[in-house]
Amino acid sequence: MVLQPSASSNRSSSVGSVSSTAVSSLSATLISVADLARWVPLRLTPEERSLLDVLEQTLHVSEYTDHVDVTAAARRGGLKTRRILEGILECSNGSRTSWAGRDPVDNAALFQTMFEIGRRNKVLNPTSMRTTYGKLMYLLQDAQNPSVAKSLGFSLHKDMVLVQPYLEEHNCADLLQDSRLECAVQHIHDRDPVTGQRLDRAHVQAMVEGKRRVTDQLVETYSASGSLSPENVLRAIDSLADAVAYVESNVQPVQRMLQYLEDNFDPHRETPGFTLALGALEVMTAQLFPIRTAHNLSLSGKVMRICIVCGSVPTTTCFRPHKHTIYTILNCPRVRKVMHTLLHQTQQEAGAAWVGLSVVHLGDRDVPNALIFIDKYTQIPRFLNPIVGFLQSLPELCRDERIDAYVKEQFGSEHRLQMAVLADYFKHGFDGSGDDGGSCIDGRLTSSWNWTSRVAKKSYYNVLMLSGFQGFDGDFR
Structure with missing residues (x-):
């Protein structure tokens, strides 16, 4: 997706138009950088990062979610309220350090700032706080009781x-x-987003230098005209650049996998030796499976484009009084509206009947709130990036004569190895397999994680390990 050109400005320059990825607050339509700024949190300062470290360490050792709602008695009356209050005060006391011994009310502003920093950090860095952010959100939500x-x-x-x-x-x-802002926040790739080929180093370096020059111009202009220091003007620009880079880094592997699908699997005829049909009875309808895979990847790409927006939404919509347990089931009307808009767009663009159910779980037993919904979908790049990285590294990997000989002996050629990986993922990554899976959209997403759990048993696993593969999930801290 391309950023819609900003409104003309008397400070515009001859930088030229620059392509970047961005998202809309309600759909995947083109928007300006100014609209994106409504949803993007500001980067943390060094002082704020110090408070974040205190918060994370406190949440890490807190047993809040273990103590609240653990028994039926805790759900009744004052006992539950008392447990919630004790858990909140425990976290507050853990954050007070030199303020120990003072009444929590005396440090209300500190606690509010600290918890806001934690939420802001999570939206800016969705892969962080994986074991503590849910605890933080449930704590804040319960505090509204x-x-x-x-x-x-x-x-x-x-x-x-x-x-x-x-x-x-x-x-x-x-x-x-300012039209120059689009250049200053652009995400510069080192590979062609369509072919995956590495770009010329001199070309990439020229783009980096151009981006730096434009950023310096903006900092000089607006630090002189407003009340912000040059450091804080740069901080605002870098915050937008972080958001664009995150969105593009998530969208790119989805686009690349769609390109692999389009280039190698024709829905109108069978690919010799690499069928996507799940069984002998389905060979006659094998054309449905490339379509099914394309539907799910296309929808995933759209969700990746709105991840920053959806990340900001639950930090406000979850903070309303309630009388349920900490695992509150919320209807999430704003996130639900976005998701159904994206689903409708994907169905309209597909050019073929939707394969499988179009049910989206949100605000029910499977996905009880927006926090869990967003976490589920932001994991998509975690399993697609290693696949794309492996496929792109194959030519360089096979320059080693020993590896090349092994690939030819086991698979016949580098291309057939690539096709084996693609066919295996496209066949089983959306087949509804996995614990409590199914043909709904969420069930097919679960199938992809089910596929990653079985990768060690695949025929191509040895080559995958030789490429430097270390897993799909990363560090939970």
């Missing part, structure tokens, strides 16, 4: 610091309408 809030004496909630309000507050909002 009227009984708990009254006993606590103050609210833990504080609106996130977003780029657009921050610039408006400091008389620098014109930055968002």
